[in-house]
Amino acid sequence: MRPEPETAPLWQGGWLQSARRVASPNFGPRPVGADIDLIVLHSISLPPGVYGGPEVEQLFTNRLDWDAHPYFQQIRGMEVSSHFFIRRCGELVQFVDADARAWHAGRSAWRGRDNCNDDSIGIELEGLEGDTFEPAQYRTLQDLCVQLALRYPITHIAGHEHIAPGRKNDPGPGFDWAQLQQSLRWAHACFPECTRLTASAATRTTPAQPPTA
Ligand SMILES: [Zn+2]
Numbered sequence: 001m002r003p004e005p006e007t008a009p010l011w012q013g014g015w016l017q018s019a020r021r022v023a024s025p026n027f028g029p030r031p032v033g034a035d036i037d038l039i040v041l042h043s044i045s046l047p048p049g050v051y052g053g054p055e056v057e058q059l060f061t062n063r064l065d066w067d068a069h070p071y072f073q074q075i076r077g078m079e080v081s082s083h084f085f086i087r088r089c090g091e092l093v094q095f096v097d098a099d100a101r102a103w104h105a106g107r108s109a110w111r112g113r114d115n116c117n118d119d120s121i122g123i124e125l126e127g128l129e130g131d132t133f134e135p136a137q138y139r140t141l142q143d144l145c146v147q148l149a150l151r152y153p154i155t156h157i158a159g160h161e162h163i164a165p166g167r168k169n170d171p172g173p174g175f176d177w178a179q180l181q182q183s184l185r186w187a188h189a190c191f192p193e194c195t196r197l198t199a200s201a202a203t204r205t206t207p208a209q210p211p212t213a
Helices: 055-060 070-075 135-151 177-184
Strands: 038-044 084-086 092-094 120-126 156-159
Touching: 038 135, 055 084, 084 135, 120 135, 135 177
Parallel strands: 038 120, 038 156, 084 120
Antiparallel strands: 084 092
8 A cells, every 4th residue: 555665755754854954852663563553632722722923843852941831831841853843834743753662652552562652653742631723734634644655554544532541632522633644635444434424524525536445
């Protein structure tokens, strides 16, 4: 199902050339032989619900002023990262080489394997659990997923809420999984079972084109 990796000039190693690069120190090596087959979607904004500021990039690069907002006390000292961040305007930022292990998932399990940081790509959407996301973000996300699948053997895409149920709730109910599924046209099995038929998708009739393998 994957095109040949050597036909992906948009990549320089694990760095996507179309992304604005903001290098994070929060990463490490993946286990030898890691099969990078999972994309994990998140949502984040700092302070929560405030969009457009530099705080997320500051958090992922250990430059956030913990005293700048009361909420930051809850995350003081956290050293975290994500490979990618998609801003409300659709801008794509990359913090960590996708060949490396970013620190976004925490305690987690999916498709029968735990420690999802080992073998996943983390994508943060600027947003808030329960809030909706911008059309520009879906467009960037779709492009990014396609480009990731050119370089990595992606067979699964899930939310943080799916790989860490009860502990995490992002990206949350405002994220339109049906829209992503329909735009990517990846096999239904790539997506969490609970997202395969949302209310919006269930009201649609059978698609004219069957999903591709
Ligand atoms: Zn998350």
